[in-house]
Amino acid sequence: MDKPFIFINSAMSADGKLSTKERKQVRISGKQDFERVDELRAQADAIMVGIGTVLADDPSLTVKSPERRATRKAEGREENPVRIVVDSSARTPLDADIFKKGEGKRIIAVSKSAPSEKVGDLEKKARVIKTGEERVDLPELARELKKIGIGTLMVEGGATLNWGMLSAGLVDEIYTFAGNVIIGGKAAPTFADGEGFTEAELLKLELLSAEPIEEGILLKWKVKGKRN
Numbered sequence: 689m690d691k692p693f694i695f696i697n698s699a700m701s702a703d704g705k706l707s708t709k710e711r712k713q714v715r716i717s718g719k720q721d722f723e724r725v726d727e728l729r730a731q732a733d734a735i736m737v738g739i740g741t742v743l744a745d746d747p748s749l750t751v752k753s754p755e756r757r758a759t760r761k762a763e764g765r766e767e768n769p770v771r772i773v774v775d776s777s778a779r780t781p782l783d784a785d786i787f788k789k790g791e792g793k794r795i796i797a798v799s800k801s802a803p804s805e806k807v808g809d810l811e812k813k814a815r816v817i818k819t820g821e822e823r824v825d826l827p828e829l830a831r832e833l834k835k836i837g838i839g840t841l842m843v844e845g846g847a848t849l850n851w852g853m854l855s856a857g858l859v860d861e862i863y864t865f866a867g868n869v870i871i872g873g874k875a876a877p878t879f880a881d882g883e884g885f886t887e888a889e890l891l892k893l894e895l896l897s898a899e900p901i902e903e904g905i906l907l908k909w910k911v912k913g914k915r916n
């Protein structure tokens with residue numbers, strides 16, 4: 689395999705929305721799901737988000753439980769997985785929480801046309817990987833990540849990055865928690881935005897499990913590939 693094992697984990701409303709039309713983080717799941725996600729983070733080598741999520745929510749993407757961080761340390765790993773932002777134009781703010789909070793490596797994935805001054809500033813805070821001319825080339829990035837030792841990559845959204853990863857055929861498994869709210873609205877991000885597939889291109893999944901959690905349901909899917 690020349691890429692990591694890649695899974696997407698997202699919380700969405702019963703109608704498949706990742707957040708509201710205000711495009712800001714919204715609480716969809718409860719404590720039990722929060723712990724499940726923290727455990728997934730603790731197991732991963734790296735966590736990836738799109739620049740849209742950094743600009744909207746400013747997540748730190750750290751492992752929250754001190755016990756889980758201590759376990760990672762005891763295993764000879766850093767307290768937090770490598771945190772990766774997919775950011776073609778190097779727009780990640782230098783005071784973003786991923787830089788301020790928690791120990792561990794950061795990677796900003798930019799395109800070859802990202803302004804060199806911004807890239808230089810980010811290089812003081814993170815490793816910068818350049819792929820693609822105008823936009824980050826996700827398959828090439830995945831290969832680079834594998835080369836530097838990332839075996840398991842957790843993608844935490846948002847809607848556009850999920851689509852990018854899925855449409856590039858890079859995703860092995862998908863975990864969605866569907867919570868007991870309706871968000872609605874065509875401007876609200878869905879699990880996978882972007883252009884969308886035609887009927888001939890649909891991605892086929894295999895259901896691995898369906899588990900009620902609190903007042904929602906956790907669905908685990910394996911991605912099988914193009915339906916036809």
Ligand code: NAP
Pocket residue numbers: 697698699700705706707708710711712713714737738739740741742744745774775776777779823824825826844845846847848849850851852853877881
């Ligand atoms: P996003 O998916 O986080 O980031 C998308 C950006 O990534 C693109 O606009 C693009 O910006 C960059 N990118 C670079 N190369 C790409 C490629 N090859 N394919 C796809 N994207 C690429 O942003 P979003 O769609 O606006 O989603 C953010 C929303 O999702 C927020 O409302 C946030 O709250 C929500 N969210 C929810 C969850 C959840 O689990 N419920 C999780 C995360 C986020 P450049 O062209 O500038 O590089």
